[in-house]
Amino acid sequence: MAVWVLGGKTRPRTAGTEDGAGFKKMIEWNGKAAVWVFITFGLFILALITALMLPIELPIGPSFWDTYIYIDGAYRMEQGQEIYRDFQAPVGPLSYVLFGLLHTLFADANVVLLVQWCMIIVTAPVMALICWSAHERGAFAAFALLVPFVIFSVLPFNVMNWNVFPGVDGFSYYNRHGAVLLYLLVASLFFLRSRPALIAALSVLLLALAFTKINAFVAAGVILFAAVLTRRIGLTTSLAVAAVCLGLTALLELATGVVSAYILSVFRLLENNTGVLLQNIMFTVSMRFDVIVAAALLALYLMISRIRGAQDLIGQFDRGHGRRPTPNRLDQDWVWLGVLIVANILYESQNFGSAAFISIWPLLVVLLIATPLPKIAARPVMVVLIALVALPTATKVMHAAVRAAASTIRDVSIPTPNLQPSINLSAKTLTMEAAEKSRLVMAEGRGTYELYAQAEILPHYWLYFDHRFQVNVLETMDQVIAAIHGREAETGHRYEVIDLRDFANPITAAMGRTPAKGVAIGGDPYRAAVPLTEEETRMLAQSDLVLLPTCPVTSAREKLLSDYAAAYDGFRRIRLTDCFDALENPKFSAN
Numbered sequence: 325m326a327v328w329v330l331g332g333k334t335r336p337r338t339a340g341t342e343d344g345a346g347f348k349k350m351i352e353w354n355g356k357a358a359v360w361v362f363i364t365f366g367l368f369i370l371a372l373i374t375a376l377m378l379p380i381e382l383p384i385g386p387s388f389w390d391t392y393i394y395i396d397g398a399y400r401m402e403q404g405q406e407i408y409r410d411f412q413a414p415v416g417p418l419s420y421v422l423f424g425l426l427h428t429l430f431a432d433a434n435v436v437l438l439v440q441w442c443m444i445i446v447t448a449p450v451m452a453l454i455c456w457s458a459h460e461r462g463a464f465a466a467f468a469l470l471v472p473f474v475i476f477s478v479l480p481f482n483v484m485n486w487n488v489f490p491g492v493d494g495f496s497y498y499n500r501h502g503a504v505l506l507y508l509l510v511a512s513l514f515f516l517r518s519r520p521a522l523i524a525a526l527s528v529l530l531l532a533l534a535f536t537k538i539n540a541f542v543a544a545g546v547i548l549f550a551a552v553l554t555r556r557i558g559l560t561t562s563l564a565v566a567a568v569c570l571g572l573t574a575l576l577e578l579a580t581g582v583v584s585a586y587i588l589s590v591f592r593l594l595e596n597n598t599g600v601l602l603q604n605i606m607f608t609v610s611m612r613f614d615v616i617v618a619a620a621l622l623a624l625y626l627m628i629s630r631i632r633g634a635q636d637l638i639g640q641f642d643r644g645h646g647r648r649p650t651p652n653r654l655d656q657d658w659v660w661l662g663v664l665i666v667a668n669i670l671y672e673s674q675n676f677g678s679a680a681f682i683s684i685w686p687l688l689v690v691l692l693i694a695t696p697l698p699k700i701a702a703r704p705v706m707v708v709l710i711a712l713v714a715l716p717t718a719t720k721v722m723h724a725a726v727r728a729a730a731s732t733i734r735d736v737s738i739p740t741p742n743l744q745p746s747i748n749l750s751a752k753t754l755t756m757e758a759a760e761k762s763r764l765v766m767a768e769g770r771g772t773y774e775l776y777a778q779a780e781i782l783p784h785y786w787l788y789f790d791h792r793f794q795v796n797v798l799e800t801m802d803q804v805i806a807a808i809h810g811r812e813a814e815t816g817h818r819y820e821v822i823d824l825r826d827f828a829n830p831i832t833a834a835m836g837r838t839p840a841k842g843v844a845i846g847g848d849p850y851r852a853a854v855p856l857t858e859e860e861t862r863m864l865a866q867s868d869l870v871l872l873p874t875c876p877v878t879s880a881r882e883k884l885l886s887d888y889a890a891a892y893d894g895f896r897r898i899r900l901t902d903c904f905d906a907l908e909n910p911k912f913s914a915n
Contacts, residue, residue, distance in 0.1 A: 356463075358456070358459040358466070360463065361455050361459050361463065361466040361467065361470060362452075362455070364467070364470065365451070365452060365455060365470065368474055369448065372441055372444065372478070375433075375437060376426070376429075376430040376433040376437060376438070376441070377430065377433070378433075379432065379434075379745075379748060380433075380434045380437065380748065381434070381732070381735075381737060381748045381749065381750050382434055382436050382437075382480075382492045382728075382732075382748070382749055382750070383490060383491040383492060383728050383731060383732050383735055383749070383750050383751065384491050384492070384494070384738065384749040384750065384751050384791055384794050384795060384798070385487065385490075385491030385492045385493050385494055385728075385791070385794070386486045386487045386491065386493065386494075386495070386788065386789035386790070386791070386794065387486070387493075387494065387495040387788045387789055387794075388494035388495065388794045388797070388798075389494075389495065389788075389797070389826075389827040389828050389846075390494055390495035390496065390497055390828075390846070391435055391436060391439060391494040391495070391497075392827070392828035392829070392830040393413075393414075393827070393828040393845050393846045394419065394420060394423045394435070394438075394439045394497070395435065395744070395747075395828070395830040395833050396828045396829045396830055396832075396833065396839065396845045397411075397413055397420040397423075397845055398420045398421075398423050398424035398427060399424075399830075399832065399833035399839065400839050400845075401417075401420055401421070401424060402424055403838065403839065405839065405841060406580075406581075406582070406585070407420065407582065407585070407586075408582065408585035408586055408588065408589045409581075409585055410841040410842070410863070411839070411841060411842070411843050411844070411845055412589055412592075412843070412844035412845070413589070413844070413845055413846060414593070414844075414845075414846035414848070415498045415536065415537050415538075415846075416498075416534065416535040416536045416537060416538065416586065417535055417582060417586065418446075418532060418535035418536050419439075419442065419443065419497070419498055419501060419536055422442035422443060422445050422446070423438055423439055423442045425442070425445070426438045426441070426442045426445070427746070431745075431746065432745045432746060433746060434746060434748050435744070435746040435747055435748075436480050436492050436494055436749075437480070438746065439480075439497045440477075440478070440479075440480040440497060440500070441477070441478070443477070443501040443504065443505070443532070443536070444477055446505075446528065446532045447473070447477060447504055447505065447508060447532075449528075450508050450512070450525050450528055450529060451469075451470065451473050451508060453512075453516065453521055453524070453525055454469060454508065454511050454512060454515050454516060454525070455469065455470055457515050457516050457517060457518070457521065458511075458515045460645075461645075461693055462693075464692075464693070465515070465689060465693055468689045468692070469511055469515070469686060469689060472507070472682060472685055472718075473504065473507065473508070475718070475721065475722070476500065476503065476504055476507070476679050476682055476721070477504055479721055479722075479724075479725045480492045480493055480494070480497070480500075481493050481721050481724040481725055481728070482495075482496050482499075482500070482678050482679065482721075482724075483612075483678065483679060483680075483716075483717050483720050483721060484611060484720075485720070485724060486786070486789040487786070487789045487790070487791065489731075489752065489755070489791055490724065490727035490728040490730075490731045491728055491731075491751075491791060492728055493724075494794075496678040498536055498537050499537065499540075499678030499679070499680070500678045500679050501536055501537070502533065502536055502537040502539075502540030502543075502671065502678075503540075503671075503678055503679040503680050503681075503682055503683065504679070504682070505529055505532050505533050505536065505540060505544075506533070506540060506543060506544060506547070506667075506668075506671065506680075506682075506683035507682050507683045507685065507686065508525070508529055509526070509529045509530075509533075509544055509547060509548075509683065510547065510664065510683045510684075510686045510687065511686035512525040512526060512529065513547075513551050513556055513557065514556075514638075514641070514686055514687065514690050515686070517645060517646075517647065519560075519561060519648070522557065522561060523561055523564045523565055523568065526548075526557075526561075526565045527565050527568040527569055527572075529544070530544060530548075530565065530569050531569055531572060531573070534569075534573075535586070538590050539670070539671055539673075539674040540671055542670065542671075543667040543668065543670050543671035544667075546663065546666060546667040546670065547663060547664065547667050547683075548562075550659075550660070550663040553654060554651050554652060554654040554655035554659070554660075555649050555650065555651045555652045555655065556647070556651050556655055558648065558649040604673040604674060605669060605670075605673045607673070608669055608672045608673045609669065612672060612680070612681065614712070614716045615681050615712075615713055615716055615717060616665065616669065616681075618709055618712035618713045618716075619661060619664075619665050619681070619684060619709075619713045620665060621709055621712075622661060622706070622709040622710065622713060623658045623661040623662050623665065624658075625705055625706060625709060626656075626657045626658035626661065626691075626706075627658040630656065630657075630658065636655075636656045636657055637657045637690065637691050637694040637695060638651075638655060638656060638657045638660065638690060638694065639655075639656075640694035640695075641690045641693055641694035657687075657690075657691060660687055661684070661687060664683060664684045664687060665684070667683070668680050668681045668683060668684065679717065679721065681713075681717060682717060684713060685713075685714060688710050688713060688714060691706065691710065692710070731752075732750060734752065734753070735750035735751060735752060735753075736750060736751065736752075736753050736756060737749075737750050738750060738751055738756070738795055738798055738799065739799070739802070740798055740799065740801075740802040741802065742802045742803075742805035742806055742834060743798070743801065743802050743805070743830065743834045744830070744833065744834050747798070747830070749798065751791055751795050752791070755791045755792055755795060756795060758792050759791075759792040759793075759795040759796050759799065760799075762792055762796065762875075763796055763799075763800070763875050763902065763903060764902075766796075766874075766875040766876045766903070767874075767875060767902035767903060770874060770876075770877060773874075773876040773877040773878070774877050774882075776876075776877075776878070776879070777877050777878055777879045777881070777882045778879075778882075779879075780879040781879070782878060782879070783876060787876075787878070796875055796903070797873075800873060800875055800901065800903040800904060801830070801831055801834075803901050803903070803904070804831070804871060804900055804901050804903075804904040805831060805834060805835060807900040807901045807904065808822075808835070808869070808900065811900065815912075817912050818868075819837070819868040819869040820837055820838050820868055821837070821838045821839075821840050821866055821867050821868045821869075822835070822837050822838070822839070822840065822867070822868060822869050822870075822871065823839070823840035823843060823864065823867045823869070823870045823871065824870075824871040824873075825847075825870060825871065825872050825873075825881065825884045825885050825888065826847065826871075826873050826881060826884070827846060827847055827848065827880075828845055828846060828847070829843075829845070829871075831871065840863070840864055840866070840867040840870075841860075841863035841864070841866070842856065842859070842860035842861065842862070842863035842864040842891070843860075843864065843888075847884055848880070849880055849883040849884045849887055850880070850883075855887070856887070856888065856890065856891070860891075861890050861891045862891075864888060864891035864892070865891045865892070865893075867891075867892075867907075867909060868908075868909050868911075868912070869906050869907070869908060869909070870892060870895065870906060870907035871900075871904055871905075871906050872885065872897075872904065872905040872906060872907065873903060873904055874903055874904065874905055875902070875903035892907050894910040895907035895908060895909060895910060896908045896910065896913055
């Protein structure tokens, strides 16, 4: 009989002392593998901490507003505002809490890295647990799980590229976080053998998913339903996980009331986003057709192999590493691949191109480990299909990262002295010059852009993904802060409560002022900005100054103002800069 560990060597197992010696050598090899895995893991954490202590400048990318949501949300919570009561948010509260914690420790670290890496506070311990269990199968198993985790946890890039110019993707952070959490969930189901470890990992991951992105939690529900159905996790484990999750959630609700407020917020968002699921699923299938078709073909290949008498690879994988309870006949490789395809399509249908489908990868590792080394060469179809599932996502993200890194050589810093030092971004000289010129055009041609807004179309379709637009957002915010200080010095007023009728409001955090209550941060008026309640209208009316960006005027900005107009009755419209108007509370007009 042969003892085979992928990443190690094939060793004959014979009776007596030779068998004992072979087993001893295998244990020694696995021990060395564990050392290298955890040295790598430790270096990874050390590198992250070091990077957060350095003044790293990153190239601005498309649709950067999501970055400002974290600044806005974390600052509001730091000021004592209650999420889902004093302000609405498009996702769960966990990301804002973790970002705020990291920002407290590394105040000057690049904001993109803080947001991208904050979830590692949760995911790193789970990954360490998985690596500890996986190393028993050899170095390949541990590193094959660790390397993708590192890549997709660290790199702030999406799979889909929305701009021909390179830059970091300052949006879809929570989608990338959710993808990594789902990846760890699947890895836990296959690689964790200890029941306490599995209960701990699943509890942490489910709570993190629920309080990060609700549709990621739904995708996890599909996966765990399959795990219960196939007896990959038993009834005792399921009940223990449910007890831990419900118990901790109940304690959080009793202590803060945030859980019920979060659930109510989810239902308000669902009411605002009905009737688009099928359309989004079709869009997902078309955009990720390469991975979905490859994964479906792999599932078909595995199913045909079972019909023709080949052994189930998950059963092979579990052999010698017993599970309690023993999985049933539904626990087969092609079944699991089908389940993961469906779960990821559901998840990606609300994300559009983050890093979904990486949760299939732990199963791919299982398939490779379960295939004896001599037989891998005899199964070229399986190997090619595994490569076609994994490589598109990996190469796209790595390519985007390499391009962005290489392009920064000729970048120039975006000057924003009035914003936080953590907003440390750069752009091409050509982009900076074009942005400056376009501001003059937008300011002088405001009437034209108002006509675009009235027609509910953008001046050009990719406006929000245009780097010039994102540079203008940063520079005009910086300029309006200077203008506010100037007006306060001139009039003797102090605008303490400041609102911004746009997607997110990092200005109050930069100025150290009080954000207006009653708003929806991440204010997409067509998806995330829910209708105001009477209480929210009353809170918004306490604003001292409501900032209105006008470079350019867009239908979204006009709709946000219209949706909130009831709160601003009697406010006076003033011009602060060429690119910012403001609504001033009537109490200042009387002085």
